[in-house]
Amino acid sequence: MTALGTDLGEVAGFAAQHAYLAGVPLLLGLLISLPLGWVALRRRWLTPPVIVGTGLLYTIPSLALFVLLPGILGTQILDPINVVVAMTLYTIALLTRTVADGLGSVPDHVRQAATAMGYGPLRRFWAVELPMAVPVISAGLRVAAVSNVSMVSVAALIGVSQLGLLFTDGFSRSAMGPIVVGVLACVLLALLFDLLILTLTRLLTPWLRAART
Amino acid sequence: MIRLEGVTKEYAPGHAAVDHLTLEAATGEITVLVGPSGCGKTTSLRMINRMIEPTSGHIFIDGQDTAQVPAAKLRRDIGYVIQHAGLFPHRTVLHNVMTVPRLNGWGRARAESRAREVLELVGLPGDFARRYPAQLSGGQQQRVGVARALASDPSVMLMDEPFSAVDPIAREGLQDDILRLQQELGTTIVLVTHDIDEAIKLGHRVAVLRQGGILAQFSSPADLLAHPADDFVADFVGRDRGYRALSFQQADVPVHPEEPVRIGEQLQRRGDQWLLAVDAEGRPQGWVLPAEVAEAAVALEHLHRGGTVSAVDGSLRSLLDAALSSPSGRGVVTRDGVLAGTVRAEEVLSVIQSAPRPDGTSIQGGAGDSDGAAAGVGPQQNEHR
Numbered sequence: 001m002t003a004l005g006t007d008l009g010e011v012a013g014f015a016a017q018h019a020y021l022a023g024v025p026l027l028l029g030l031l032i033s034l035p036l037g038w039v040a041l042r043r044r045w046l047t048p049p050v051i052v053g054t055g056l057l058y059t060i061p062s063l064a065l066f067v068l069l070p071g072i073l074g075t076q077i078l079d080p081i082n083v084v085v086a087m088t089l090y091t092i093a094l095l096t097r098t099v100a101d102g103l104g105s106v107p108d109h110v111r112q113a114a115t116a117m118g119y120g121p122l123r124r125f126w127a128v129e130l131p132m133a134v135p136v137i138s139a140g141l142r143v144a145a146v147s148n149v150s151m152v153s154v155a156a157l158i159g160v161s162q163l164g165l166l167f168t169d170g171f172s173r174s175a176m177g178p179i180v181v182g183v184l185a186c187v188l189l190a191l192l193f194d195l196l197i198l199t200l201t202r203l204l205t206p207w208l209r210a211a212r213t
Numbered sequence: 214m215i216r217l218e219g220v221t222k223e224y225a226p227g228h229a230a231v232d233h234l235t236l237e238a239a240t241g242e243i244t245v246l247v248g249p250s251g252c253g254k255t256t257s258l259r260m261i262n263r264m265i266e267p268t269s270g271h272i273f274i275d276g277q278d279t280a281q282v283p284a285a286k287l288r289r290d291i292g293y294v295i296q297h298a299g300l301f302p303h304r305t306v307l308h309n310v311m312t313v314p315r316l317n318g319w320g321r322a323r324a325e326s327r328a329r330e331v332l333e334l335v336g337l338p339g340d341f342a343r344r345y346p347a348q349l350s351g352g353q354q355q356r357v358g359v360a361r362a363l364a365s366d367p368s369v370m371l372m373d374e375p376f377s378a379v380d381p382i383a384r385e386g387l388q389d390d391i392l393r394l395q396q397e398l399g400t401t402i403v404l405v406t407h408d409i410d411e412a413i414k415l416g417h418r419v420a421v422l423r424q425g426g427i428l429a430q431f432s433s434p435a436d437l438l439a440h441p442a443d444d445f446v447a448d449f450v451g452r453d454r455g456y457r458a459l460s461f462q463q464a465d466v467p468v469h470p471e472e473p474v475r476i477g478e479q480l481q482r483r484g485d486q487w488l489l490a491v492d493a494e495g496r497p498q499g500w501v502l503p504a505e506v507a508e509a510a511v512a513l514e515h516l517h518r519g520g521t522v523s524a525v526d527g528s529l530r531s532l533l534d535a536a537l538s539s540p541s542g543r544g545v546v547t548r549d550g551v552l553a554g555t556v557r558a559e560e561v562l563s564v565i566q567s568a569p570r571p572d573g574t575s576i577q578g579g580a581g582d583s584d585g586a587a588a589g590v591g592p593q594q595n596e597h598r
C-alpha cells in the first residue's frame with residue numbers, strides 16, 4: 001500500500017524504529033535523572049553543577065553528537081546504540097531539573113512527617129517523595145518525549161533507519177510526498193507518546209482527582 | 214519517662230537554640246513545652262526522636278539513651294503529630310494510618326484492622342478510611358494525624374503544635390479528645406504549643422521556655438498561674454491568670470430552677486423577662502424575648518445564643534462565664550446536656566470568695582470559715598495537677 005509516493009509498510013517499519021529510538025532513551029534518561037535530581041536537591045553545593053551541567057548537554061548539536069559518539073563508544077557509525085545514547089543524554093538534560101523540581105515540590109511538613117514516622121531516606125524517596133513528584137516529572141517527561149521524537153529524525157543524516165529517512169529521501173528526490181508523510185507520522189508518534197504518559201500519570205495519581213471532587 | 218539531661222543545641226557556635234535543658238516528662242502524663250517563638254520548644258521536642266541531634270547532653274526514654282538507638286527505629290516507636298497534620302496526600306486515610314505498622318513489618322491485614330480501630334478511636338469511623346486527605350477538613354486531617362501516631366500503640370507520643378492550624382471549634386474538640394485518649398491509653402505525651410491556654414488545659418505539667426531555650430519554670434498549671442517564677446513567666450501567663458486559675462476549681466454553686474419554653478411551643482407567658490428555650494430533649498438552645506416572639510410559636514430565628522453553657526459540676530470558670538455571658542444574667546447549667554437550672558454571677562463570686570484556692574489559701578483567709586455552699590469544695594483534679 002502506498003500513499004503520496006511512499007510505501008506505507010516501509011513507513012510503519014520506520015515508525016517502529018523511530019518509537020524505539022525515542023522511547024528507550026526516555027526510560028533510560030528517566031532512570032538516570034531520578035538519582036541526579038535527588039542529589040541536586042539534597043546536596044546544596046551540588047545543585048548548580050548538576051543542574052547547569054546536565055542542562056548544557058542539550059546545547060550539544062545532535063548531529064555532532066551522532067558523529068562523535070562512535071569515536072567515544074567504539075561503536076559503528078550506523079549502530080543505533082549511538083542514537084540511543086545521544087537521546088538518553090538529551091532526556092537527562094531535560095529531566096534532571098524537572099525531577100529536582102518535582103521532589104522539591106513535596107511540602108516540608110509532609111517530608112518531616114515521613115521522617116518522623118521512621119522512614120529512612122531511601123524508603124522515604126520511593127514511598128513518599130517520588131509518588132508525590134509524579135505530576136511534575138510527568139510534565140517534564142511529555143516535553144522530553146516530543147523533543148526526542150523530533151530529534152531522532154536528525155539521525156537520518158548518518159543513515160540510521162527511522163522516519164527521518166523520509167525527509168532525506170524526499171529532499172534528494174525533490175518530492176513533497178515522503179516529507180508530508182514523515183511529518184504526519186512524527187506528529188502521530190508524539191501524540192501517542194503523550195497519550196501513553198498521560199494515561200500512566202492518571203493511573204499513578206488517583207489522589208489528584210479525588211482532591212478536586 | 215523521658216529525661217532530658219543538660220541538652221544543648223547550637224546551630225552556630227555560641228548561639229544556643231536550646232541551652233542546657235534538663236527536665237523530666239513523667240510516664241503516663243502530658244508534659245507541655247510552651248513559650249514564645251524562638252524559645253527552642255520545637256527544637257527540644259525534635260531532639261527527643263532525633264529529628265534534630267543535640268549538640269551536647271543526653272536524652273533517655275525509660276532509661277535508654279536515645280543516641281544508642283538507630284534513629285529510624287527510635288522514631289517508629291514514638292508517635293509523632295505534626296502541625297498541619299503532614300498527612301501523605303497521595304495515600305488514603307487508611308493507608309496513612311497504616312504507615313507505621315507497615316514500617317514495623319506488620320502484614321497488610323493486621324495493619325489494616327489496627328488502622329480501622331484507631332480511626333474509630335479518634336472519631337473517624339467507616340467510609341473516612343477510603344478518602345484522601347484533601348477531601349477532609351483541617352480538623353479531620355489532624356484527627357487522622359493523631360490516629361497515624363497512635364497506630365502502632367506507642368508508649369510515647371510527641372505533638373508539635375498539633376492544633377494551632379485548625380479553627381477554634383475543631384481545636385476544642387481535638388483537645389478534649391486528646392485528654393480522653395491520653396487517659397484511656399496512658400500514653401506519655403510531650404506537646405509543644407505557643408498557646409498558654411492550651412498548655413494549661415492539656416498539661417499535667419507545663420515547662421515554660423524563654424528565648425534561647427532556657428527553662429523559666431516547670432510546674433503544674435495551677436502552680437504556674439498562682440506562683441509565676443519571675444516577670445517573664447508572669448507576663449507570658451498573661452493578665453487573665455486570676456480568672457484562668459478558676460479552671461482548676463470546682464465547687465457547689467446554688468442552682469436555681471428555671472422554667473423553660475420549648476421550641477415550637479406557643480408562649481403562655483408575656484412580659485419583658487428573658488425566657489430560656491430548650492429542644493424536645495430538654496437541651497438548652499438559647500434565650501427568647503416574649504415581645505419578639507409575639508403570637509408566633511417559638512422558633513429558631515427568635516433565639517439569642519450569646520450565653521455559654523456550663524456543666525453543673527463544671528469549673529468555677531465555666532460557671533462564672535455562663536452567668537456573665539447570659540443575656541438574662543442567669544447562667545445556664547446542664548447535667549448530661551439537659552437543662553439543670555441557672556446560676557447567678559454574684560453567687561458564683563461569693564463561692565469563689567470563700568473557696569480554698571489551689572495553693573491552699575483562700576481569699577477570706579481560711580477554708581473553714583464558710584459554710585453551706587462551700588461544703589465539699591476542693592481544687593479540681595488535685596491528685597496530679
